[in-house]
Amino acid sequence: MSRTPYTSATSQSAKMRKDESFLGRLGGTLGRKKKSKEVSELHEEGKKAINAPMLPPGTDIHPEDTLLEENAERIMLDPTSRENPKFKDMLKVLIDWINSELEEDRIIVKDLEEDCYDGQVLQKLFEKLSGRKLNVAEVTQSEIGQKQKLQTVLEAVNELLRPHGWSIEWSVDSIHSKNLVAIVYLLVALAMHFQAPTRLPEHVSVQVVLVKKREGILQTALVTKELTSTTEMMMGRLERDAFDTLLDHAPDKLNVVKTSLITFVNKHLNKLNLEVTELESQFADGVYLILLMGLLEDYFVPLYSFFLTPESFEQKVHNVAFAFELMQDAGLKKPKARPEGSL
Structure with missing residues (x-):
């Protein structure tokens, strides 16, 4: 079976x-x-x-921007401000300035967010401007190493700028997270403190998205941040020179000093059949200053090195900046004045 x-x-x-x-x-x-x-x-x-009612139109909140501790906040540039012509002009001015300063180091900056976040460029820039060598590793690939370098650089920057009244609008985390507003704040402060030979656009403001975390919920708000004011107000942070002091305390003696300077200048410029009668206007475009440096140092300045009859603002700034270079080559200290400040 x-x-x-x-x-x-x-x-x-x-x-x-x-x-x-x-x-x-x-x-x-x-x-x-x-x-x-x-x-x-x-x-x-x-x-x-x-959150939606508070979120500005066109703003993207990336995942990393939501990883906040309770009561923490993060600032992001609003997309409309990124396209603001004055803001874009400021970025170009800052990039050109950095590249000019770091030309000898063969460092070329093309994008402030991508090139400044790891501390390498900021280290070289601060060392060049301050003449101070920082004790940091030359190359750091890891995130920890980059933040350690940034910490050292920013501590040196803050130590230098804070006593002069600068508001510290940047941090290690904001710079390393490629926060463009924080990076621009830092660079503007350095440019103004060290009297960069460039002209920063005036009245540049941007809108930023402020993201906060409250009771586990993200809250957003739109805030306006002023990056620059007027040149006069920004220059007011800088150290006053002897002529400022003379103007404040003994204005009657200023004309005596100017007369003596005119006599000294003409003693040399007369060799080229040139004569100065008014310092402010005749030295503003840099031509007489360049020729005077050549006469004092006993060399001929090639005419292709400067604009003999400058017409544009840029050409005049070039002349004055070139004259400042000749002064430094002669062993004089870097002038406190900015080239465009004479125009």
Whole structure:
């Protein structure tokens, strides 16, 4: 008597019960996952509903911008401000200035966010401007190493700028996270403190998105940040020179000093059949200053090195900046004045 049919039927029945049990468990698992996903989506929709009215149009909140501790906040540049012509002009001015300062180091900056975040450029720039060597590793690839370098650089910067009344609008985290507003604040402060031979655009303001975390919920607001004011107000932070002091305390003696300077200048410029009668206007474009340096140092300044009859503002700035270079080559200290400040 064969038992095969019975065994086969029993085995098939057991397999069906097993499959039903597995499908049941699978259905329960899928059901729980679906329900959990729905709850999660509902929670996210609730957060978005709360935050949406405060979120500026066209602003993208990236995932890393939401990873905030409770009561922490983060600032991001509003997209409309990024396209502001005056702001874009400021970025170009700052980039050109940095590249001019670091030309000897063969460092070329093309993008402030991508080139300044790791501390390498900021280190070289600060060392060049201050004449102070920082004790940091030359090359750092790791995030920890980059932040350590930034920490050292920013401590030196803050130590230098804070006593002069600068508001510290940057931090290690903001610079390393490529916060363009923080980077620009830092560079503007350095440019003004060290009297960079460039003209920063006046009245540059940007709108930033301020993201805060309160009770686990992200809150956003639009805030206006002023990056530069007028040249006069920004220059007011700089150290006053002897002529400022003379003008404040003995204005009657200023004309005596000017007369003496004119006599000295003409003693040399007369050799070229040139004469100065008014210092402010005749030295403003840099031509007489360049020629005077050549006469005092006894060399001929090639005419292709400067604009003999400058017409544009840029050409005049070039002349004055070139004259300053000749002064430094002669062993004089770097002038406190800015080339464009004479125009």
